[in-house]
Amino acid sequence: MSDTVSALNGATFQGFVTVEDAGLQGMITLRGDLGSAKLLAAVTAATGLVTPSQRKIVSQGDMAVAWMSPDEVLILTPYDQAGTIAATLAQALSGEHGLVQTVSDARTVVRLTGAPGSVREVLAKLAPVDLSPQAFEPGEFRRTRLAQVAGAMWFDDTTSARIICFRSVADYVFKLLCISAEEGGEVDYFN
């Protein structure tokens, strides 16, 4: 595993919020009929979690399941378990039309931490999304645009958010977040 490095390789930035590489993250794309009992059971068996409803993310410990679209979820696992869990899922779904694909290396996760309003501000500079606490609570999972690239975001709690983007633009997204979090750029908008 020493040869395995995340795209951002541990980068951090301290502005009015902290921006940091969330490190190696196991990720599995699962496409299938989200109404299928077999699929739902397979997800629960593999993760211990119940498949979330539209635009939600459920998590416990180091596992999470995020709703991506009506026929897709993203499963977050410890990095070194993704392969095994993907294989288990594929096995459980054999005979059913579906697609299980490990995508841990295709994407990058960045974490933001700071005062509740500040974390939201940094994201609101980049995404055309209502980031007010009333509109976007922890548990919500939103796919959108971060400046010029696609991404997804959610709040772990009021002081911490995570952002997923494609690996090739990890550096771009990290820099965007750093610029947005630069001292002096506080908006003092969310309360």
Add this chain to the structure above:
Amino acid sequence: MSTRLATKGRLLNTGKQIRFSFNGKQMTGFEGDTLASALLANGQMMMGRSFKYHRPRGPVASGAEEPNALVGLGTGARFEPNQRATTTELFDGLSATSQNHWPSLDFDIGAVNNKLARFFPAGFYYKTFMAPRMAWKSVFEPIVRQSAGLGRVPKDRDADRYEHFYAFVDIVVVGGGVAGLLAARAAGEAGAKVLLLEQTAHWGGRAPVDGGVVDGQPVDKFVEQLVRELHTMPNVTLRNRCMASGVYDHGYVLGYERLTDHAPDMNGPRHRLWRIRAKQVVTATGAIERPLSFSGNDVPGVMLASAVRDYAIDYGVSVGDRTVVVTNNDDGYRTAIALKNLGLEVPAVIDARASGGGGLAEEAHALGIRVETGKGIAKVLGGKCVTGVAICSQAGEGAVLEEIACDAVAMSGGWSPVVHLWSHCGGKLIWDDALAMFRPDVDKAPTGADGQGFVIAAGSANGALQLQHILTDAQSAGEAAALAVGAKPKHAAAPQAQARDEAMIEPVWLMPQGAGPKLRMKAWLDFQNDVKVSDVMLAAQEGYESVEHTKRYTTLGMATDQGKLSNINGLATLARSLNADIPQVGTTTFRPPYTPISMGAIAGEARGEVFQPLRKTPMHQWHEDRAAHWEPVGHWRRPYCYPRQGESHADAVAREINQTRGSVGMLDASTLGKIIVKGPDAGRFLDMLYTNMMSNLKPGKCRYGLMCNENGFLMDDGVVARIDDDTFLCHTTTGGADHIHGHMEEWLQTEWWDWQVYTANVTEQYAQIAVVGPNARKVLEKLGGVDVSKESLAFMEWKDGALADVPVRIYRISFSGELSYEIAVPANQGQALWDKIIEAGAEFGIMPYGTEALHVMRAEKGFIMIGDETDGTVIPQDLGLNWAISKKKEDYLGKRAQARSHMTDPKRWKLVGLETLDGSVLPDGAYASAAGVNANGQRNMQGRVTSTYHSPTLGKGIAMGLVLNGPDRMGEVIEFPGTDGTTYKARICDPVFYDKDGEKQNV
């Protein structure tokens, strides 16, 4: 001369002196000053010269509508031209320069234009363009170039930072005057989420200057109380120094927040562009006073009456010692009274109305001010400053009755509601004859996504000019907006203002009304563009009946102020000239932004390193460390070549190719698209997507495929690998990955939704490394772990394994014609495997090669490249790729189109190889000429070059091209005229230049 009064200005902190410079001269002002007020306080009335005639100009206004007082601000990387002195807050160290003059503000050679004014009438440019061509080039252009343009373009890269901010609210209230504050309170009390934007640094708008009593307290106290209340409301956000610059479809509002313009040393972004989505917009944008059109109304010292009042009350600045007020409405008297109360002289109020004014006029009388009714100004006396006015009967032609000495003139032509934001998104206006103004037609508001109106005008922006009307209108606007967003308005009574008896305005579009040509030629409508009453009349005379045409012909209402002062006077003049009613003539279209906003704000964070996304492969840093020369491919950066010390790019490319063909090279192929296609119908789906058959590909095998769009044109190509019975992995071109994935999803979601297929774009999951050359197998064998022998992994096969303990999938495919393995590895281990290959390949001299070597090697093999051989008009049949088009398939995307008559035309140009007779390299994109000319008299063409390179392998130039009947003309020599005058001769040949039998890749 203008000067600072002993009385303190309302907005000034006289305890804090500020130093600044104007045209290099050091001056001082106070905290709270604008640049304009500080300059006036220093006796500097003249602030610039006009655009066309270079006439000396001072400020006319005190706010955003200012047309004249435009300056260059700052120096070097912080220089910005065309900044309004009236909205520039003074700060320590501010440095301003006046514009549009040479050599100096006081003495300007361009002012000769003024003397030649009658030769520069409306439509000057249009008329000039019709003159003989030579006259334009040798006579007019040098003159126009010398004098054209406002300010100068900044030369340095902007040193500041900018950002965007997305906000979602129920209601945006635009304008922080009494109307906006009150509307915001009404909406906020109803529970709506409100964002209140005010363009200046202060709350209350005009009310504190104009005075009045609300609910028993002075209006400025009322404003303070409102602001305090709003600050305590958690659902209301107030932002000042933030102008709503435009209202757009579906409740989109742009706010332009100026964060550090007033304090450049403050850390943080200079401007923030608010990208707001609102359910309702309340435009409480106020009103702007109109100038009066009389001769000499542009002489420095002639100002709007409201501006004279603002400078006096807000900034403690007198524009002159003796100010003549000229008006057609009661508001002008406020200025006379204010000045008199400050101890300044008001020699006369010239009221154009024969019957005079109401309560305010009486008040002026009582203060001993001389009031002349039914009179007008025949002309202003003085050139660079006002020395007096000649007065006349408003009803006459300008016979002078009396000259009154004065050094300032305060003019009031009535008030125009600021309807810009109401109009941006389609709100209509009606002409109010009694108030002589266009105001919003409340029945024709801009409509949103639900088809309902989403903009409500409030206060004077809605035509309510008296304080009580403003308060009532604003209260109901705030409540109406709240109701529209589903909040619950309290239906409170509006605050009560003390009423005052006012006489009606009488419209005055020319002063005196019968002014002759001589006076009209000096009666300015548009100060910024030097458009006079005579110009608009000339336009009407020449047949310009539409106000939009007149605008363009005369330039009325153009440039940075967009006619804020000139619009109504201009179109009234046009209406009068056409003998039409004002509503018949109508207004020009109001377009965003309300006032100019910075390019930086529009760009936001998108500059420098994040100007656009730069996609990086897992080995990007390695390439960068080796000083790779980059080639942009989409948003990716790929190494073009890896030049060594002292090596040219061409040398590097040749070295990389020779090494690869001679021993072994390696390529970062990670950018190639990789899409998983899985499901019971995956084979059927790919048969529709590719021109050839994919469903019969055996697991473990690879096949090259072509993709066309429904127009039949080639859009992408790549190798498809069958993973298992219902899973395929499709490789696409680098640029095609996202696009082809989208293309697949589009057909699956919108046409064949009952087919059981899922796709996943896994391009970035894998780093892909091509190990290429006769020694490629030896390198992989050294790494160990996977049997890569010919028997175990034949050409066009793939297999999974662990190469040097790294999990890989190896494809035996070749784009170079050499023995070649493309190794896919989880991206996070890409660099590790890359390093191991380099280490293992060292004994074979392994080196990376770039995209140019890749291109040359594929061209040597006659392989096509999407984007070179194809350009969106080329079908596979043109490229001799019929072997990759299934004859058996009933259907595939593009099949029907390829049967269209134009597609089957035997005269379509076809792919061939081209070799120059002398071994030189053909110019890229060159066309082959043929005998004769076409209908346009141009030389006939018979082909063009699509790819052309120097081949180090063959030691000569090689090329591919599309040529008429090409494949039937082998050996024929055709000519390519170059852009340099030389003609290149090339022989038509087989496009495969190297290893025609494909023996090298199949070992």
Add this chain to the structure above:
Amino acid sequence: MLILHCPYCGVDAEETELHAGGEAHLKRFGPHSSDEDFETYLFARENPKGVHFERWRHANGCGKWFHAARCTATLEVFGTYSAQVTTPPQAIRDAITAKRPGWSWRDVQ
């Protein structure tokens, strides 16, 4: 700049999250179709001033294609709906009729 409701993920997405895909409900013509049918399929578009049916993709979002019915003149949106239908659903037609009585689009009413 439009806002359209994505019927698949429920987001009111602004235009920068979306990708426009042109006219909706085109019928595909393949091999053996007449020149006229094929030409119409490839090139003939409605381009109305008024009621129009369009395809959009929530590209920077859930990735799904959907249909939108809107007025090209006022940008009023009558509704968005599944991409997996060949004609506008009745509920959408009713919504349009309520606002634009007598409308028609191709042979749809």
